[in-house]
Amino acid sequence: MKKAASLRWNSVTVSSQLFGRRMNMASHLKKTTVALAALLAGGALLLSLDGQAREGAPSAVEPCAGASGWDLACLRQTYARPIAGWPRPQVADGVTPAELAPVSAMPVPSLAPAVVALGQRLFYDPRLSRSNAVACLSCHSPAHSFADSKRVSVGHEGRLGQRNTPGLLGVAQIKPLFWDGRASSLEEQALGPLQHADEMAMDVPALPAKLAALDDYTAQFDAAFGQGAGVTLPRILTALADYQRTLLPPVTRFDTFLEGERTALNDRELLGLHLFRTKARCMTCHSGALLTDQQFHNLGLTYYGRKKYEDLGRYLVTGKDGDVGKFRTPGLRGVAQSGPWMHNGLFPQMVGLLNMYNAGMSRPVPHNAQQAADPKFPVTSPLLRPLQLTSDEIIALKSFLEVL
Numbered sequence: 001m002k003k004a005a006s007l008r009w010n011s012v013t014v015s016s017q018l019f020g021r022r023m024n025m026a027s028h029l030k031k032t033t034v035a036l037a038a039l040l041a042g043g044a045l046l047l048s049l050d051g052q053a054r055e056g057a058p059s060a061v062e063p064c065a066g067a068s069g070w071d072l073a074c075l076r077q078t079y080a081r082p083i084a085g086w087p088r089p090q091v092a093d094g095v096t097p098a099e100l101a102p103v104s105a106m107p108v109p110s111l112a113p114a115v116v117a118l119g120q121r122l123f124y125d126p127r128l129s130r131s132n133a134v135a136c137l138s139c140h141s142p143a144h145s146f147a148d149s150k151r152v153s154v155g156h157e158g159r160l161g162q163r164n165t166p167g168l169l170g171v172a173q174i175k176p177l178f179w180d181g182r183a184s185s186l187e188e189q190a191l192g193p194l195q196h197a198d199e200m201a202m203d204v205p206a207l208p209a210k211l212a213a214l215d216d217y218t219a220q221f222d223a224a225f226g227q228g229a230g231v232t233l234p235r236i237l238t239a240l241a242d243y244q245r246t247l248l249p250p251v252t253r254f255d256t257f258l259e260g261e262r263t264a265l266n267d268r269e270l271l272g273l274h275l276f277r278t279k280a281r282c283m284t285c286h287s288g289a290l291l292t293d294q295q296f297h298n299l300g301l302t303y304y305g306r307k308k309y310e311d312l313g314r315y316l317v318t319g320k321d322g323d324v325g326k327f328r329t330p331g332l333r334g335v336a337q338s339g340p341w342m343h344n345g346l347f348p349q350m351v352g353l354l355n356m357y358n359a360g361m362s363r364p365v366p367h368n369a370q371q372a373a374d375p376k377f378p379v380t381s382p383l384l385r386p387l388q389l390t391s392d393e394i395i396a397l398k399s400f401l402e403v404l
Helices: 027-042 072-079 113-124 186-195 204-212 217-225 233-245 253-258 267-277 350-358 391-401
Strands: 296-298 326-328
Touching (some): 072 267, 113 217, 113 233, 186 204, 186 233, 204 233, 217 233, 253 267, 267 391, 350 391
Antiparallel strands (some): 296 326
């Protein structure tokens, strides 16, 4: 991610190129983008952290806010308390979020080191693919929170996938898996990319024999699982899954802050944390140690009826009309390194993503009687609403997300 701007931030406007020029998206998305651009261009800033008052100050119902903006000393005092004494999360009606928690709160799996080591070797080996050129690592890079930096994944013979590569930090705690939840276990998840024609395109039944003929794989499989069976597909999947179970998020300054070192976040990041909990309503969907509710939501990005971009999401797994356009809430650990964001990699810049959340996301509506009668016509989640964040607040929220 780019470094944050100076403390006197300029107003941030949403580029109309996001949907019009770059993606040629549906007209309702263009209208949303234009409206948001007008909102942010016309609205003034909140408060530079030098203490100078700005227009658009936070609401007086905030104990740490006044006519001149945010009182950062008050926020410091508020967040010096134990977590139980922090401001209650502001979330949508009916939502009970888990409290934020450090990485140390996550369970550490008990796994056989030899199996994990074998799984790591397999994860890094492109010979698991048909072309001998695509490894699991090709799309799940440690430098990008075990995601990649591409809009969608690139696989066998350069073929493009339909979706953005999800990160793997803390994946042992995620169920079900994939954006649409089609895999119930990491073993099942590992099989998907191996055999998918656009990913590794491997003839999976032939894979054990292929690996058995390479290097010392047979000996390593027997050492990891016991003598006799050698290389088998279930063992391959178990090793890959167990390695992924070890991919816990790294400890960050946010974890240090949660564990009691309240100076670990700077003023801007602390304001971002406060906004995350309150005005931005992020904990409606992003809570707990992994910062996910593990649910599926429609954010208005289905492009229903536009075949080039359409993705029906969870519906493709369940067949339920109400699941059209729903995708799993991703965890936010390491989120700053895992862009571009969303299931289709639509947002290359985090500020653009936050601007869309600030606008309440897109809300497509039926334009004719046929669409109105269509039971599959997607409905954007009612959990979303316009947030009225100022540009300064958006940058503060971005700064907090960069610490996770």
